[in-house]
Amino acid sequence: MTAPRFWRKINQRYRLVGTECRTCDTAFFPPRDLCPECRRESDIAEKAFSGEGEVVTKTVVHDAISDYDAETPYTLAVVELDEGARITAQVVEGDGEVDVGDRVEACFRRVRDEGEEGIVQYGTKFERV
């Protein structure tokens, strides 16, 4: 991912800031500028997420795309945040294997290196509570 593309969403990547639609009270992460339900009746505002949630499903990735090779095998999960949005991110393995239904919280981690001379990109991973 190029530097401009990464930095454009730096608030989301560093602080887990999304949006919500105040018309239907639905939270979005990543942010949406248009609510898919309310469309032109959307009333969109910024929303910060607590970072706490639950594992909906998971996998252990053994064959990753090249910038993630050094991390393999790693655990990837869909996490449902308590505010309602879902996010795809890695789960840092601490004591024992994370499982579906486990409570997790967001942590700020190095996510990706663009080769030896490329930029280092940070973002959200999760760890078990």
Added chain:
Amino acid sequence: MLRDVAVVGVGQTSFGEHWERSFRDLFVTAGVRALEDAGVAGDEIDALYGGNMSAGQFIQQEHVAALIADYAGLATERVPATRVEAADASGGLAFRQAVLDVASGASDVVVASGVEKMTDLGSAETTEALAGSADREWEVFGGGNVAALYAMMARAHMDRYGTTRRQLSEVVVKNHENATNNKYAQYTNEVSAELVESTPFVSEPLRAFDCSPASDGAAAVIVVPAEDAEDYTDEPVYVEATEQASGSLAVHDRDDITTLGSTARAAERAYETANVSPGDVDVAEVHDSYTVAEILAVEDLGFAEKGDGGAFVEDGRAAVDGETPVNPSGGLKACGHPLGATGVRQVVDAAKQLRGEAGTQVEDASVAVTHNVGGTGATAVVNVLSDRNGRNRRSR
């Protein structure tokens, strides 16, 4: 549709690793085979649609519809050529666009084609290119790729419905067995469930043999107004419905990740338009890019109850002599999966079933479904084809 449409010619290259053949070579071979099958001359063609996911990444070539029209001798005829893209549903969309073009009355003789040249890249670059069908910013950035996303769907399906690892393997066993009679298939060897389960993990619970391969290949079909079909062939295949639906690009945005809402909706519309029910379907070519995708497909297409897809395959109900034969060609797993070509290849194989000339032939096939998915399901295309010999239009 404003007027009925029929398929009057089909052709494909073999799928596989064609080191010696280029993108344009592949297309010309498939296109010429389809034209010869239909007995159509180049100067009769009104339009061409080409499904292609990512020539830009695989061979750094864009503007590929113009390229294939040129090398097929259609540029001198000034035939309009349009590339259609929806990841690995590109071929299905190209077919649908061709059908709609004829149905609308704008064109009479149209080529629907798909082509992909994948093996010029190594496997790491291929995985990277495939990831372009998922959400690069919010799935792939976090460490997801297409296999990982399907793996999470598989895990959710196993947790909710009790689908087993062995049931995933049985998809591979069946599809490889079916492909033993398909001279165009990439893999024509039989495999055992034990062998599937001995291959390395790609993304748990999916192993290497749960995944369709990277392939080179092309496929083409000729569509014309149904009323003209018998001028070209004694065995027209009629397009009873062609439907397409969308879903969220990211898997995590779906309320239920054990179903493809796009498939379910496209199928519902297609059955309604064709006036058939899932039980009327004699044969189906479905999108088994990963084993779990075939299990989701047989449920979302209505052949099995939700949650029973694994048992449906394991119990032989999807076998060639089963209740609803699924992927008698070998599917994406054994035929190979040259992304943009697959949706058209499915129509080629469905047409052969209806004509009674398939390698692994389903007895008395009269109504066929093809089902093509883009990426993890943000696009789905469902077509219903028939030979109109009176066995369709049964009770609903």
